[in-house]
Amino acid sequence: MSAPSAVPERPTPTAEQEREAEDLYRRGLAALSAQRPDDALRYWELAWSIDPRHAGVCTALEREYLMRGMEAFAAGRLDDATALWQKVLRLDPAEPRALAYLARARMQRDRTRELIGKE
Amino acid sequence: MTAERAARRSAGTAAAPARPLPARAVRPVMSLRWIVSLAMVALTVVVGGGVGAIAERRARAELTAEIETRLRLEARNLALTSASALLTDYPELTLVPLVRQMQSRQPELAWVVVVDRNGVIHGHSDVRRLGTLYVPPAGLELRSTAGAAQETLQANAGILMASAPILHPGGQVLGEAHVALRRASIERRLAGARRQQFVALAVFLMAGVGAAFLLSARLLRPLGALRAGIERIGAGDLDTRLALDDRTEIGRLAEAVNAMASDLKRAQAQRAERERLAHEMELAQRIQRSLVAPGRTVAGPFVIESAQRPATEVGGDYVDVFELPDGGIGLAIADVSGKGLAGCLVTSMLSALLRAFRTTHLSPAAMLATLDERMRELLPRGSFVTMFYGILEPGAGRLRYASAGHNPPLVYRARQRTATWAPAGGLPLGASRAKVTRVVREELVELEPGDALIQFTDGISEALDRAGREQFGLERMAQRVCAAAPEGAAAIRQALDDAVTAWRGERPPFDDETVLVVCREGTAAGGGVGDDEALSLLDEATRRGRRLRLPASLAALVRIDDWLADCPVLRDLGGLERECLRAALREACANVVEHGQLRDGEDGLELWWLEGDGPAGVTDAGTDAGPAVAPDPAAAVARGHFLLRDQGVPFRPDDWRPTDFHDRRVWRRGRGFGLDLIHRAMERVDYHPGTPAGNLTIMAFGRPGARAGREEIRHAG
Numbered sequence: 100m101s102a103p104s105a106v107p108e109r110p111t112p113t114a115e116q117e118r119e120a121e122d123l124y125r126r127g128l129a130a131l132s133a134q135r136p137d138d139a140l141r142y143w144e145l146a147w148s149i150d151p152r153h154a155g156v157c158t159a160l161e162r163e164y165l166m167r168g169m170e171a172f173a174a175g176r177l178d179d180a181t182a183l184w185q186k187v188l189r190l191d192p193a194e195p196r197a198l199a200y201l202a203r204a205r206m207q208r209d210r211t212r213e214l215i216g217k218e
Numbered sequence: 219m220t221a222e223r224a225a226r227r228s229a230g231t232a233a234a235p236a237r238p239l240p241a242r243a244v245r246p247v248m249s250l251r252w253i254v255s256l257a258m259v260a261l262t263v264v265v266g267g268g269v270g271a272i273a274e275r276r277a278r279a280e281l282t283a284e285i286e287t288r289l290r291l292e293a294r295n296l297a298l299t300s301a302s303a304l305l306t307d308y309p310e311l312t313l314v315p316l317v318r319q320m321q322s323r324q325p326e327l328a329w330v331v332v333v334d335r336n337g338v339i340h341g342h343s344d345v346r347r348l349g350t351l352y353v354p355p356a357g358l359e360l361r362s363t364a365g366a367a368q369e370t371l372q373a374n375a376g377i378l379m380a381s382a383p384i385l386h387p388g389g390q391v392l393g394e395a396h397v398a399l400r401r402a403s404i405e406r407r408l409a410g411a412r413r414q415q416f417v418a419l420a421v422f423l424m425a426g427v428g429a430a431f432l433l434s435a436r437l438l439r440p441l442g443a444l445r446a447g448i449e450r451i452g453a454g455d456l457d458t459r460l461a462l463d464d465r466t467e468i469g470r471l472a473e474a475v476n477a478m479a480s481d482l483k484r485a486q487a488q489r490a491e492r493e494r495l496a497h498e499m500e501l502a503q504r505i506q507r508s509l510v511a512p513g514r515t516v517a518g519p520f521v522i523e524s525a526q527r528p529a530t531e532v533g534g535d536y537v538d539v540f541e542l543p544d545g546g547i548g549l550a551i552a553d554v555s556g557k558g559l560a561g562c563l564v565t566s567m568l569s570a571l572l573r574a575f576r577t578t579h580l581s582p583a584a585m586l587a588t589l590d591e592r593m594r595e596l597l598p599r600g601s602f603v604t605m606f607y608g609i610l611e612p613g614a615g616r617l618r619y620a621s622a623g624h625n626p627p628l629v630y631r632a633r634q635r636t637a638t639w640a641p642a643g644g645l646p647l648g649a650s651r652a653k654v655t656r657v658v659r660e661e662l663v664e665l666e667p668g669d670a671l672i673q674f675t676d677g678i679s680e681a682l683d684r685a686g687r688e689q690f691g692l693e694r695m696a697q698r699v700c701a702a703a704p705e706g707a708a709a710i711r712q713a714l715d716d717a718v719t720a721w722r723g724e725r726p727p728f729d730d731e732t733v734l735v736v737c738r739e740g741t742a743a744g745g746g747v748g749d750d751e752a753l754s755l756l757d758e759a760t761r762r763g764r765r766l767r768l769p770a771s772l773a774a775l776v777r778i779d780d781w782l783a784d785c786p787v788l789r790d791l792g793g794l795e796r797e798c799l800r801a802a803l804r805e806a807c808a809n810v811v812e813h814g815q816l817r818d819g820e821d822g823l824e825l826w827w828l829e830g831d832g833p834a835g836v837t838d839a840g841t842d843a844g845p846a847v848a849p850d851p852a853a854a855v856a857r858g859h860f861l862l863r864d865q866g867v868p869f870r871p872d873d874w875r876p877t878d879f880h881d882r883r884v885w886r887r888g889r890g891f892g893l894d895l896i897h898r899a900m901e902r903v904d905y906h907p908g909t910p911a912g913n914l915t916i917m918a919f920g921r922p923g924a925r926a927g928r929e930e931i932r933h934a935g
Contacts, residue, residue: 166346166348169310169311169345169348170345172311172315173314173315173318173345174318196308199307199308199311200308200311203308203311
């Protein structure tokens with residue numbers, strides 16, 4: 100899985116690129132409906148790399164990263180959760196839920212250190 | 219020989235060595251061990267299955283109740299924990315790890331969900347459901363509610379779900395916590411328990427079968443020895459004894475088999491003894507049959523029938539008919555006290571004595587006296603013989619007899635169609651040390667054509683009925699004889715036999731049944747008159763006879779004297795003859811008044827004197843009563859019939875038998891001469907009760923025989 104490291108400063112996508120991104124977005128939705136969330140995530144990340152401004156792709160990726168982060172958080176994998184939620188911020192640096200989740204993760208890590216001396 | 223062979227056979231069997239068993243069809247054997255083991259298996263399965271089913275039912279109920287309680291507690295705890303989470307931003311950060319932890323700890327939980335008051339999911343193991351609306355599964359039914367907080371328990375076919383409200387500390391409802399459990403988990407736990415139960419049952423079964431097999435093998439081990447012993451006994455070795463040191467029922471069975479073998483041996487010996495005795499009895503029976511008279515003997519006009527039915531194989535009755543040197547027929551019938559072999563021996567002895575003395579021309583009384591002397595010497599104390607012995611003179615038509623304590627003979631008179639008991643008496647032979655000659659009397663019976671004498675043993679008269687209470691009796695005997703006598707001796711014998719057999723029914727004879735019938739064949743001598751002839755005589759008398767009407771009163775009978783005096787013919791009779799006639803007529807009329815139950819003043823008597831022979835066919839022509847006698851002047855004068863008619867109750871006087879006026883006992887008795895007087899005064903007396911004209915008594919007068927009777931009376935007086 101290749102995560103977007105930052106909003107790329109790329110030239111405006113051509114119409115063909117927009118169509119390709121849209122196609123990939125829809126494939127991702129179909130894969131999710133088919134209970135293949137990993138395939139969906141790959142489609143959407145590929146679509147985002149072609150057209151980072153595609154609103155649907157961005158929303159889908161944010162939601163997917165939040166959920167996966169929540170799963171990692173619930174499983175006690177704070178680093179994975181933090182990494183996923185930070186990907187959300189890369190897509191939308193002002194995403195309040197991601198900020199809150201990261202703050203909670205950070206707090207929990209700090210609290211853990213306090214209580215048991217390690218993470 | 220047969221008995222000896224039987225005894226030898228019996229002894230040989232008892233002592234014979236065991237011989238090999240004959241080949242027999244062998245049926246498949248069902249081993250008791252297997253039967254007991256299979257029964258054990260069946261019993262264990264049934265009991266174990268039944269107990270298991272009951273236990274499982276209880277376990278299911280208890281487990282379900284426990285799980286429901288736990289489920290409620292889980293939901294309540296989740297609600298309490300979720301209350302503070304719902305009051306924060308992003309409660310999923312608290313609730314999702316919590317829910318996941320619950321489900322990882324209890325995999326049997328189907329789902330754990332926390333929703334807010336709007337139904338939006340904030341806690342779920344599947345994070346993709348976060349933020350969506352909670353939709354409960356279909357078909358849930360409320361099973362119970364608990365507490366004021368409205369905790370509920372719902373269920374459908376596959377799910378059991380507890381719900382608890384999430385309450386704000388102020389009491390407001392913030393949301394709801396749902397904890398669901400798959401029912402399959404309950405079944406899995408029950409199946410686990412059932413598997414354990416099956417394993418335990420299988421272990422018990424195997425242990426039980428093994429124990430049953432071993433125990434039955436141990437207990438049934440003596441059966442082999444028992445079987446071998448029984449087979450030896452069955453093969454004839456009755457000395458076999460089973461020595462089993464066994465304290466169970468098999469040991470008792472062995473003791474019973476030993477006792478059976480002993481009993482069998484004893485019974486075998488007894489059977490051989492019985493066979494020997496039966497053979498001896500058979501010989502005795504043959505001897506006795508050779509002593510019994512031939513069934514039918516004909517001597518001139520006489521036919522003699524005899525029959526015997528022994529109560530046991532060998533009876534104690536004796537009957538014999540034999541020809542005497544002077545042409546007479548000896549008739550003997552005897553009853554020995556005791557039956558069986560002893561009785562047979564006595565009858566044999568009696569037969570031998572009788573045949574030895576029959577040629578010595580002894581009279582019946584002398585014969586009995588001679589037999590008594592011999593029998594007293596031979597019979598053991600307490601034994602005796604009752605006997606009737608008679609000598610029939612076929613030419614003279616009479617029978618002289620004597621009785622030694624035997625039953626009186628029954629004499630049938632064809633003319634009167636009645637049967638009476640002839641005198642008999644005496645003491646049984648061998649019964650007393652006193653000589654029989656002191657008490658034995660000789661009697662004489664004249665037998666006219668159609669008459670019969672029947673002698674018998676008490677097996678006939680004392681035969682008991684089907685119920686064993688009432689005896690056949692002398693009265694019934696006399697009735698049967700009267701009914702059958704016109705048909706002859708064989709008919710009398712057969713009638714008695716049939717009557718006694720029917721009287722006894724299915725019962726075997728209690729005593730020997732022996733009968734002897736002496737019958738003079740032919741029609742009744744003297745003719746008698748039938749009812750039609752009597753009515754003809756009456757008709758003739760009403761036309762030309764001399765009549766006397768008398769009221770039904772004994773006092774009125776005195777008028778007979780005057781009436782007789784006015785009869786011109788009778789007036790010429792001699793004084794004694796007239797006196798006899800007068801007395802006879804008064805006696806006849808008195809009998810009618812007394813026995814006919816005539817009512818004084820209402821009924822009456824009519825007496826006629828009809829002179830002469832009467833209508834044709836009514837005379838005594840054709841009688842064979844005796845040789846022709848020269849006409850008597852007096853008889854020529856006084857010849858005719860007296861007719862007596864009444865309308866009273868029909869009756870027939872007892873049979874008349876001539877009275878022996880030489881017998882002093884007769885004079886001492888001093889009564890019963892009425893009939894004797896009538897019969898001696900008249901030549902013949904016929905009774906016709908119940909004719910259309912009333913009861914008629916016909917008295918023939920004027921025969922020489924009547925005069926003889928009158929002479930006898932005169933001499934006796």
